[in-house]
Amino acid sequence: MRAEVLTIPNVISGLRLLLVPIFAALLLADQDLWALGVLAVAGASDWLDGVLARRLGQWSRLGELLDPAADRLFILVTLVVLTLRDVVPLWLLVAIVGRDVLLSLVLSILTSRHLGPLPVHFAGKAGTFALLYAFPLLLLAQWEGGVGTVAGVVGWAFAWWGVGLYWLAAGIYLRQAIQELRRHRQVS
Structure with a gap:
């Protein structure tokens, strides 16, 4: 690097x-x-x-x-x-920000022990990608007519996939963090 x-x-x-x-x-x-x-x-x-x-x-x-x-x-x-x-319900904000807060806490624990950051996982990248597609589509869903309807359906599909992948990645990162902490404890 x-x-x-x-x-x-x-x-x-x-x-x-x-x-x-x-x-x-x-x-x-x-x-x-x-x-x-x-x-x-x-x-x-x-x-x-x-x-x-x-x-x-x-x-x-x-x-x-x-x-x-x-x-x-x-x-x-x-x-x-x-x-x-x-445009979007509060639960979506809580689900996504909650995941980021959780992983920030995990990262701070790792950093305090001079570990990390964890390697980026494909599920996290895919979740971010899906969410970055979902939001403009959900914004377009506010438009009247066919464009708004199609954008809403596709936008919510991306949003659901994004949230699912985002939390899947959180589980993977948590598992990696636990492994790193155990490895660090064994070495110390």
């Missing part, structure tokens, strides 16, 4: 983080079309930074932190605003 901070993928991830407050402001102002545009740019940049990191060999610890941080912030901001606007 390379220690450079100012890599092309890191700059792209940093710019994506800067889009979060713009996205939130647009959603709060009921500027849904512009918000969807910002979300599309953020999604494309998420894909692009990963491709460039692999092709250019520009992996860094900062990049490993920035990329998921941007994803989590987009998910959190989107969920909070969509909940405030009554």
Whole structure:
């Protein structure tokens, strides 16, 4: 892993983080079309930074932190605003944020013992991917007519899959954390 901070993928991830407050402001102002545009740019940049990191060999610890941080912030901001606007129910916000709070506690326990972070699992990536698709579709579901209806059905399908995969990944991370803690206890 390379220690450079100012890599092309890191700059792209940093710019994506800067889009979060713009996205939130647009959603709060009921500027849904512009918000969807910002979300599309953020999604494309998420894909692009990963491709460039692999092709250019520009992996860094900062990049490993920035990329998921941007994803989590987009998910959190989107969920909070969509909940405030009554687009999604409160239970969805609680289910997703609760999982992230649980894993933050697990990570803090591991960090306090100089362990971790845990390797990212495919189920977690797939869950994040599904949720990042679900939210713009659920926003589009507010539109009248066929587009809104189809977007609602597909959006909720992605949301359910995302929540399921998100919690499946949480179970996998918890198992990994327990194994790491046991291994650490045996060595100490």
